[in-house]
Amino acid sequence: MTEETRLNPLSSQSAIDHATLWQYMQKLVDRLFGALDGDAAMDEALDIVVDLLGADRGIILVTRADGTQAAINARSQGKALSAQERERISTTFVRDALETNRCVVFDPRGSASPSASATTLNIFAVLAAPLRSAAGTRGVLYVDFRDRRKFVAEPHIEFFISAATLIGAVLEQHTRAMATSDQLRGAKTFWVESRRAPSLAELLAPRSMQPIARELEASLHGDTPILILGESGSGKTLLAQAISEASNRRPIVRAVLGSSDDLNTITSELFGHERGAYSGAVSKRVGLVEFASDGTLILDEVLNLPTFAQRLLLDFTQFGTYRPLGYDKAQPKQSKVRIIGATNGDLHAAMRDGRFREDLYHRLAGVVLEVPPLRERREDLPALAEVALHNADSTRQWSLSDAMRRLLVSTAMEWPGNVRQLETMMRRARERALVEDRNATIITPEHVDRRDLERAAMATQTTRPADAPTDWQSLQAERARLDEREEAAIRATLNQCGGVVAQAARELGLARTTLLSRMDTLGIRVTKRA
Numbered sequence: 076m077t078e079e080t081r082l083n084p085l086s087s088q089s090a091i092d093h094a095t096l097w098q099y100m101q102k103l104v105d106r107l108f109g110a111l112d113g114d115a116a117m118d119e120a121l122d123i124v125v126d127l128l129g130a131d132r133g134i135i136l137v138t139r140a141d142g143t144q145a146a147i148n149a150r151s152q153g154k155a156l157s158a159q160e161r162e163r164i165s166t167t168f169v170r171d172a173l174e175t176n177r178c179v180v181f182d183p184r185g186s187a188s189p190s191a192s193a194t195t196l197n198i199f200a201v202l203a204a205p206l207r208s209a210a211g212t213r214g215v216l217y218v219d220f221r222d223r224r225k226f227v228a229e230p231h232i233e234f235f236i237s238a239a240t241l242i243g244a245v246l247e248q249h250t251r252a253m254a255t256s257d258q259l260r261g262a263k264t265f266w267v268e269s270r271r272a273p274s275l276a277e278l279l280a281p282r283s284m285q286p287i288a289r290e291l292e293a294s295l296h297g298d299t300p301i302l303i304l305g306e307s308g309s310g311k312t313l314l315a316q317a318i319s320e321a322s323n324r325r326p327i328v329r330a331v332l333g334s335s336d337d338l339n340t341i342t343s344e345l346f347g348h349e350r351g352a353y354s355g356a357v358s359k360r361v362g363l364v365e366f367a368s369d370g371t372l373i374l375d376e377v378l379n380l381p382t383f384a385q386r387l388l389l390d391f392t393q394f395g396t397y398r399p400l401g402y403d404k405a406q407p408k409q410s411k412v413r414i415i416g417a418t419n420g421d422l423h424a425a426m427r428d429g430r431f432r433e434d435l436y437h438r439l440a441g442v443v444l445e446v447p448p449l450r451e452r453r454e455d456l457p458a459l460a461e462v463a464l465h466n467a468d469s470t471r472q473w474s475l476s477d478a479m480r481r482l483l484v485s486t487a488m489e490w491p492g493n494v495r496q497l498e499t500m501m502r503r504a505r506e507r508a509l510v511e512d513r514n515a516t517i518i519t520p521e522h523v524d525r526r527d528l529e530r531a532a533m534a535t536q537t538t539r540p541a542d543a544p545t546d547w548q549s550l551q552a553e554r555a556r557l558d559e560r561e562e563a564a565i566r567a568t569l570n571q572c573g574g575v576v577a578q579a580a581r582e583l584g585l586a587r588t589t590l591l592s593r594m595d596t597l598g599i600r601v602t603k604r605a
Contacts, residue, residue, distance in 0.1 A: 084129020091230035130218035137214035145351025204239035305446030308495030328367035352401025378420035
């Protein structure tokens with residue numbers, strides 16, 4: 076809040092009229108609804124109440140299945156309380172609020188007798204109110220005061236009870252949102268296996284993939300972990316998914332590692348957490364290893380996993396056991412999965428540098444598959460391009476011209492983006508072909524976007540001698556001559572038509588949008604005659 080709109084804490088005011096109380100309530104509602112988005116919603120909500128009341132500490136406690144309470148949010152002066160500080164509350168008043176299902180107030184100026192914990196912790200005043208939902212009481216909103224100069228009277232209590240009602244509603248909605256998010260995460264993992272993707276037979280059909288096919292002969296239907304290595308865009312994830320499908324190890328769950336370096340976040344993603352396990356854990360979360368039980372867990376980019384989290388994965392790969400955050404039972408949970416790891420990094424260099432555990436590598440590398448980069452699979456390129464065209468548009472039989480085939484296998488094309496780059500190029504070429512001819516079924520070099528050609532050839536252009544004759548240079552010279560002839564023809568037709576683009580397009584037998592696109596590419600600007 077700005078200095079102009081900031082309100083003095085309620086507890087600093089000994090007398091409060093209803094106008095003031097409603098002013099504070101409006102501020103609470105405005106700030107609560109501004110905090111509803113994001114994972115920090117409950118921390119924001121608690122900060123708002125502590126700030127407006129002028130309390131020293133605020134805690135939201137939820138009731139676990141076993142009847143005990145867990146502090147899911149604990150704040151003071153806009154900061155989270157440590158685990159030790161969370162324990163320094165008066166549990167007597169929390170218990171009373173739950174048992175009586177009403178707001179409990181401790182004020183030494185009233186008739187209530189201080190509890191032992193309040194005296195020990197030097198707590199001057201306490202407010203504790205139940206957090207209600209449609210399913211009953213979910214927990215308690217607790218605040219305490221340790222400054223004897225502050226006031227806690229009926230208006231303060233009235234405000235606090237209203238705040239607890241709002242917090243309870245926010246907690247209910249946040250819990251539902253978290254539960255829905257987990258359900259969507261689970262549904263998404265199953266969507267990964269149901270979408271259209273190449274089969275293992277299709278992926279291994281090219282001659283260049285035969286070494287991988289032979290490596291998989293004995294291990295496809297076993298439990299041995301598989302580690303897939305290869306450059307970015309070379310098709311590692313597609314291969315991992317195809318292996319999972321072919322081995323009939325479902326469900327197939329993909330975990331993209333390294334998106335966070337926070338241990339709680341990583342542990343929760345992989346192994347889940349119990350309600351109240353840490354600040355913000357308002358509901359139980361099922362981890363990816365549990366979703367993948369009896370199926371396949373694809374660990375994408377394992378090299379991105381922080382070293383302090385690699386130990387967690389090592390224990391799971393070794394014993395198949397794990398503990399969600401906050402799980403306090405004697406026996407750990409178990410999940411039997413086949414692990415398929417993938418990375419585009421240099422694992423051996425990472426082990427030498429201490430960035431990746433050698434023991435974890437040996438647990439993951441039961442079978443090691445290296446996917447060759449596209450520049451080493453030139454003989455496969457035309458067939459892969461036709462597959463990409465079919466995947467982009469299965470309504471017609473696409474094919475490549477002889478010139479297009481020669482272009483794809485040319486040594487001038489280095490394919491730094493591998494299969495992903497080829498697929499993008501084919502999609503764009505198809506779109507350009509259809510713009511020129513709605514009935515097109517053949518892709519020629521003229522349909523390829525110049526930017527795609529430049530990206531595919533960029534590695535060679537920087538190293539090839541300037542006087543070396545290449546197919547690429549010949550193609551570029553030919554395209555330049557064609558562009559000059561096309562520009563001359565368009566300018567002549569526009570001149571005949573008085574600069575009217577629609578009329579010129581009819582004369583040329585083109586769609587108006589196609590002509591405008593070519594004019595923009597060739598830098599042609601015209602002004603219609605008066």
